[in-house]
Amino acid sequence: MGALSWKVMVAKSIAQRFIRKLLAWYARAARDLPWRKTRDPYRVAVSEFMLQQTQVARVLEFYPRFLKRFPTLEKLARARPKAVREAWDGLGYYARASNLHALARQVARRHDGTLPATPQELEKLPGVGPYTAGAIASFSFEKAVPAVDTNVARVIRRVFLGQRVTGNVQRVWRLASMLVPKDGKRAWRFNQALMELGALICVARKPRCGECPVQPHCKTGRRLVKTLRRSASWRLFERRPRNQRNNPQ
Numbered sequence: 001m002g003a004l005s006w007k008v009m010v011a012k013s014i015a016q017r018f019i020r021k022l023l024a025w026y027a028r029a030a031r032d033l034p035w036r037k038t039r040d041p042y043r044v045a046v047s048e049f050m051l052q053q054t055q056v057a058r059v060l061e062f063y064p065r066f067l068k069r070f071p072t073l074e075k076l077a078r079a080r081p082k083a084v085r086e087a088w089d090g091l092g093y094y095a096r097a098s099n100l101h102a103l104a105r106q107v108a109r110r111h112d113g114t115l116p117a118t119p120q121e122l123e124k125l126p127g128v129g130p131y132t133a134g135a136i137a138s139f140s141f142e143k144a145v146p147a148v149d150t151n152v153a154r155v156i157r158r159v160f161l162g163q164r165v166t167g168n169v170q171r172v173w174r175l176a177s178m179l180v181p182k183d184g185k186r187a188w189r190f191n192q193a194l195m196e197l198g199a200l201i202c203v204a205r206k207p208r209c210g211e212c213p214v215q216p217h218c219k220t221g222r223r224l225v226k227t228l229r230r231s232a233s234w235r236l237f238e239r240r241p242r243n244q245r246n247n248p249q
């Protein structure tokens with residue numbers, strides 16, 4: 001076997017172990033969020049628009065309220081801009097509300113009220129960039145496509161590139177495309193799990209490598225834990241029961 005194919009095999013096996021650990025952790029630790037219980041493209045789209053630049057806790061307040069007022073895409077498409085703005089009031093970044101409204105109108109007019117299923121078609125809609133297109137395609141239609149937001153990009157960089165810095169956007173998307181499972185249901189869980197890891201464990205400022213399920217497969221985590229193991233705080237951390245561990249850094 002040539003050196004190149006050997007390297008490819010090793011990389012594949014690391015990726016598979018990473019995915020298995022990530023999915024097992026997600027099954028145990030995922031938050032119970034209302035938009036994870038639906039495959040309705042409209043409801044998924046509303047959650048994705050709301051979650052842009054807004055904390056989950058805040059969206060949890062507004063999401064049910066907005067859907068009560070506009071339970072379907074048709075209702076939203078027919079609404080006056082003032083009513084949409086009122087339902088969004090308090091969530092901020094109102095451009096998202098008008099984009100969502102414009103999206104509903106366009107889908108009602110040109111797509112018979114049904115959101116398209118592919119990222120390529122979704123990206124043609126108002127307010128939909130590559131991430132939102134991937135998220136709607138994966139979370140509604142269970143398409144085996146990547147959805148790379150800031151959290152996911154951070155996790156991929158740290159795990160596979162060993163970098164803390166930003167940049168390399170295209171490389172991160174390529175890696176995400178290679179990693180995403182071919183089966184749509186598994187791809188749904190994988191995308192959700194990557195986001196969850198970035199939101200709960202691999203956080204921006206102080207990654208919690210000591211309690212991270214993929215740490216053995218992570219370039220950054222292995223380096224950070226190696227450094228930490230030499231410290232007294234790590235020894236204290238390891239003496240604590242698992243459920244009482246906070247990041248030792």
Ligand code: SF4
Binds near residue numbers: 216
């Ligand atoms: S080991 Fe650390 S850097 Fe790597 S994914 Fe986990 S929390 Fe992030």
